[in-house]
Amino acid sequence: MPVKLKTALIGAVAATAIATSASAQEFPTKPVEMTILFGSTAQTIGQLLADLMSKNLPEPVVPVMRSGGGGSVGYQYVHSMDADGYNIVWNSNSISTSFHSGKIDFDYTAFTPIAKISTEVPAIAVRADSGWETIGDMAADLLASGEKLKIGASGDGSFTHLTTEALLAAVGLSDQAINVPYDQGRAPVELLAGRLDAAVQWPGQFISHHEAGTLRILCLTSAERVPAMPDIPTCAESGAEGIDIEMWRGLAAPAGTPDDVIMVLQDAAEKAVASAEFQEASETLGFVPDFEDHAAFGELIARDDAIIGKLMADLGLKAQ
Known part of the structure; x- marks a missing residue:
């Protein structure tokens, strides 16, 4: 390879790396939109989480209600967005129930986990x-x-x-x-x-x-x-032997969202969960703050999807 061409290629790679690093350091440069899938308690917790995360980011996290179809409406919307961290979803086990019931044609792997936030028990x-x-x-x-x-x-x-x-x-x-x-x-x-x-x-x-x-x-x-x-x-x-069912809630972004962007969002979420406001809200609303980082959360989602798929099949609720 000619020296000039080799030097040019090295320079281009270095410039890309610098740009990517600078982008990650600056993220977010505009508001991050958090899609909320359900009303009631889920909406209340999601709105509080967005507000608390906003205190730890240079731009606000804006909660937007996109309910319907057992969560499928919101999942479809976020799935269609660019994988740049500016559209995230306040997700739950509903990603698996929506997929296995045939309401969406993509499963949990269509999203990159950010962090587990809480646990609720029906x-x-x-x-x-x-x-x-x-x-x-x-x-x-x-x-x-x-x-x-x-x-x-x-x-x-x-x-x-x-x-x-x-x-x-x-x-x-x-x-x-x-x-x-x-x-x-x-x-x-x-x-x-x-x-x-x-x-x-x-x-x-x-x-x-x-x-x-x-x-x-x-x-x-x-x-x-x-x-x-x-x-x-x-x-x-x-009286209902063998019942052990919990719902986790957390945050996810479209698959392919850069790792460093995920880390920025994860860190803001962790600080929000640790805050006195979030802990106090858990007592009032009856949920359990239960933070896990993106890696552990991803493992949980995969395990849970297999369990939910089998349970839905056993109960005759899984799409054929």
Whole structure:
């Protein structure tokens, strides 16, 4: 190779490296848009996270609601964006339920994980005057009477729908239940109005009603009790053996987003999770701050996708 050409190529490579490094150091130079997939507790936590991350970045993180289709609407939007770090998604296990139910034609590998932020545990609640103290009581009563259970979740193929089906199977009510999808954030209203006998949703929707004595949270679906709600039993210990279901929430960007950009976002997220504001919000909303870096988060997503795919297939919810 001629010396001049070789020198020119070396210079070009060096210039590219310098430009890339400078770009990473400057990121972000404009607002970062965070797509939020769901309302209610997910929206509240996401908005708080965006605000706290903004305090640790030169440009704000702007939360934008793109709900619908069990998360598929938001995933499709972010998937279509450039992999430059300026469009990220407040994601969850819903990436797997959306894919395995056939709502999107790409799986979790279409995104680069940024960080795991929190864990939430679904809860099943009933009206306080139902006479049911535990999920075991509910199952025994219905199996003895033969009556149908009107139970709600936030949409077919959603994570709460998957949780509902797993709970019904665990207590022998799969053939004795009527699934009633409801709009986001309406679980307490539907229960109190008598349109539902039971509902599966995030504890944050039920806590104030549970404390007021109008609704009763029968159990939580995690393997162990949640520290913020120590008096509420797990479903496994109250009649639904084998139930161990949790939802993680985190941040992801389109696959191919540069590693150094991911690190900038990860660091801002870590500081947000460690803040007093985020920790205090977890007590009020009933979630668990649970930060993991992008590498550990990626491993979790892959493991969880395999578990969800099998569970959905076993329950007949997986697209053929």
